[in-house]
Amino acid sequence: MLKLKRITVFLIVLLAVIFLLPKDLLAQSNDVTGVNDLANAGVNLGQTDLKQVIANIINIILGFLGTLAVLLFLYAGWLWMTANGEAAKLEKAKKIMVDTAIGLAITLAAYAIASFILKALFDGTFGGGGGADGGGGYHGGIGIGNGVIESHYPMRNAEDIPRNTNIYITFKEAIKSEDLLFDCSYGTCAKANNLILKNNTTDQIFDNNSLQAILSEDHKVLALNPFGSDPGSYLGAANQNTSYNFSLSNEIRKDSGESAFGLNGYDWNFTVSEEIDLTPPTVVSVIPVADTINPRNTIVQVNFSESINPLLASGLAPAFTNINVKQAATILAGTYRIANQYRTVEFVTDDLCGTNSCGGNVYCLPASASLASTVTTNIKDMADNSLAADYVWAFNTNNTIDLVPPKISSMEDNNAVPTNSPINIIFDKSLMTASINSDNITFVESPNNPINYWLSVASGRQIKISHDRLKSYTSYKPTLTSDIKDVYQNCFQPCVCQDPTGRSCVCEGDPSPDCVLGSRCESD
Numbered sequence: 263m264l265k266l267k268r269i270t271v272f273l274i275v276l277l278a279v280i281f282l283l284p285k286d287l288l289a290q291s292n293d294v295t296g297v298n299d300l301a302n303a304g305v306n307l308g309q310t311d312l313k314q315v316i317a318n319i320i321n322i323i324l325g326f327l328g329t330l331a332v333l334l335f336l337y338a339g340w341l342w343m344t345a346n347g348e349a350a351k352l353e354k355a356k357k358i359m360v361d362t363a364i365g366l367a368i369t370l371a372a373y374a375i376a377s378f379i380l381k382a383l384f385d386g387t388f389g390g391g392g393g394a395d396g397g398g399g400y401h402g403g404i405g406i407g408n409g410v411i412e413s414h415y416p417m418r419n420a421e422d423i424p425r426n427t428n429i430y431i432t433f434k435e436a437i438k439s440e441d442l443l444f445d446c447s448y449g450t451c452a453k454a455n456n457l458i459l460k461n462n463t464t465d466q467i468f469d470n471n472s473l474q475a476i477l478s479e480d481h482k483v484l485a486l487n488p489f490g491s492d493p494g495s496y497l498g499a500a501n502q503n504t505s506y507n508f509s510l511s512n513e514i515r516k517d518s519g520e521s522a523f524g525l526n527g528y529d530w531n532f533t534v535s536e537e538i539d540l541t542p543p544t545v546v547s548v549i550p551v552a553d554t555i556n557p558r559n560t561i562v563q564v565n566f567s568e569s570i571n572p573l574l575a576s577g578l579a580p581a582f583t584n585i586n587v588k589q590a591a592t593i594l595a596g597t598y599r600i601a602n603q604y605r606t607v608e609f610v611t612d613d614l615c616g617t618n619s620c621g622g623n624v625y626c627l628p629a630s631a632s633l634a635s636t637v638t639t640n641i642k643d644m645a646d647n648s649l650a651a652d653y654v655w656a657f658n659t660n661n662t663i664d665l666v667p668p669k670i671s672s673m674e675d676n677n678a679v680p681t682n683s684p685i686n687i688i689f690d691k692s693l694m695t696a697s698i699n700s701d702n703i704t705f706v707e708s709p710n711n712p713i714n715y716w717l718s719v720a721s722g723r724q725i726k727i728s729h730d731r732l733k734s735y736t737s738y739k740p741t742l743t744s745d746i747k748d749v750y751q752n753c754f755q756p757c758v759c760q761d762p763t764g765r766s767c768v769c770e771g772d773p774s775p776d777c778v779l780g781s782r783c784e785s786d
Contacts, residue, residue: 320376327369334362405510405528407700407729408712410434415569415604415644416532417716418730421503423532424539425496426645429459429486429508430572430604434700436481436517443475450475452486456513459488462505462531476573481517483572498534505533539645543568545637545653547722549692549749552655557664558626559616559750561694562587562609564637564653569604571642576600576607584640585609589631596625601695603718604644608696609635610751619667620744620753629661664750668693671723685727685740691748692722702745705729708737 338358345351405411406418414431416423442457443450452473459468474490477483489495498504509529514522549563550556564585574584580593587594587609596611615626627633637653668691679685685705698717705715705727715729727740746754 320373324369324373324376328366331362331366331369334358334365338362404526404712404714405523406530407705407715407717409528409714410437410516410522411528412700413603413716414530417603417728418530418532418714420532422535422537424537424645425498425534426538427488427497427534428571428644428646429488430644431484431486431510432572433482433484433522435522437477437484437522438515438517438519439477439481441514441522442477442484446471448474448490450477451490456511457486458507458509458511459486460507460509462507478573485571485573496538498536500536503533503535505531507531539643540647542647542650543570543641543643544649548635548655549722550657552657555658555660556627557662557750558629558659559624559663560627560659561749561751562627562635563692563695563749564607564635565602566605566607566641566643569644570600570607571644571646572600572604574640574642575604579609583638585635585637587627587633587635589628589633594627594633599696601698603716606695606719608694616663616665618665618747618752619755622745622747622751622753624663624665624751626663627659629659631659633657633659665752666691666750667752668746668748668754670754679732681732681734684729687725687727687740687742689723689725689748689754691750691752693719693725694747694749694751695719697745697747698725702743703727704739704741706739707733708739713738 338355341351341355341358345355406414410433412432412434415429416427440453442453444453445451452470452475454470457470457473457475459473460466461468468488472489472492472495474487476485478485488497497506507529510523510527512521512523512525512527514527516522544567545564546567547565550560576582576598577584579586579596579598582598583593585598585607587596594609594611596609596613598607598609600607611625611627613626613628614623616624618624634654634656637649639649639652641649668689671688671690673687674685698719700715700717703717703725705713707713713730713732715727718726718728720726732738742754742756744753744755748754
């Protein structure tokens with residue numbers, strides 16, 4: 263009988279190892295605190311996702327059983343030590359130890375099996391590292407952030423999109439127009455099979471003859487009007503929300519002739535509400551602030567209440583006049599760029615006036631000047647609503663140049679984060695949002711597996727790295743380069759801090775014990 267029990271214990275431990283091994287191989291986590299482990303997860307039910315809640319409940323039960331096993335071992339040991347040669351007490355101690363060992367082995371196997379099932383079940387349900395909509399992970403491949411797409415509207419898994427929305431896609435490289443457009447009876451339409459809009463509820467494919475398409479001159483921005491031939495129609499329904507999927511096929515090529523999306527293409531989901539948007543966009547903040555005196559190398563930044571049409575909000579001045587900066591009656595020459603998920607427009611002049619600490623060019627406004635800027639009613643939102651009235655403000659410059667580089671005030675530490683939460687990085691100065699792009703900020707699953715991610719800036723200083731749902735027990739790597747700039751065009755000088763409290767990093771001087779790569783940490 264004792265031999266049978268030993269064999270049983272061996273088989274249970276072997277089963278536990280079999281189930282534990284895949285988990286340990288998949289983990290590869292930098293989480294030195296062990297918060298991803300069931301045994302150390304803690305409760306914290308209000309701030310974790312469903313998988314972690316279930317894991318925490320199992321953690322409590324298995325933790326109790328493990329504690330009970332230790333107490334039984336101690337009791338059996340006490341019986342053995344106090345038996346004084348009595349056969350009955352020795353036999354009882356041995357029996358308790360053997361039974362407790364079996365129970366402990368079963369507990370270990372239960373932990374391993376529960377961990378294995380939870381990972382398999384939830385990674386299957388949420389597509390592993392898939393979309394936060396829970397409906398299909400990467401869908402048709404990597405296309406935003408780590409792919410050829412910089413941004414698009416509506417965003418991945420966006421909700422409450424108005425029924426009269428347009429669709430915009432911004433590419434990092436020029437795309438062949440013949441792969442996106444074809445001539446239809448009233449102009450240019452989206453090319454069938456390469457650009458597909460589908461109602462997820464009914465599986466109905468949208469008629470491309472009604473999907474009006476415009477491609478920017480540089481072949482990097484595609485605008486799609488779902489009802490170009492029937493302006494009175496809208497997406498969705500008046501009495502329910504409707505989920506849509508938009509896909510780009512693997513037949514789409516760059517101007518260079520290379521495939522834009524590889525074998526998988528790219529697609530994403532968004533949800534249209536019951537509402538029609540008739541509310542005009544507004545200007546919510548500007549830099550420089552009205553009636554202030556500013557360094558010459560300040561950029562002009564306009565932040566809107568909602569995403570706006572990128573084709574109407576970017577261009578080269580003085581030919582571009584939808585937004586303008588004037589000295590007296592003269593429009594200043596320079597470049598207008600749209601960024602921050604189509605919510606921010608920035609103007610940089612053509613007047614080269616110096617270099618920043620990374621050796622990059624710095625461009626300046628006129629010195630000691632009184633300037634006026636206007637955002638005109640030619641600006642429209644994604645539902646074609648125009649700005650209600652021109653937005654005008656005035657500001658002044660002095661003859662100084664701000665060359666103080668921005669630095670990180672706080673960032674996510676090395677502990678585990680929720681699988682669907684953005685990664686937040688806060689700087690000490692307002693940022694040039696055009697520099698917050700996927701060329702300057704990368705985000706991958708370690709070692710270098712690409713995932714979909716997209717970038718935005720909140721409150722001027724906070725970078726948010728949004729992403730598809732991350733995998734559990736997996737390490738991820740965000741990287742920031744020196745091409746990130748503040749509103750004075752000063753570059754961020756990256757460094758790697760080991761201090762998990764989020765102290766600031768400045769890349770200068772000798773390294774301290776807390777930092778690597780020749781950087782030093784400073785307190786906030």
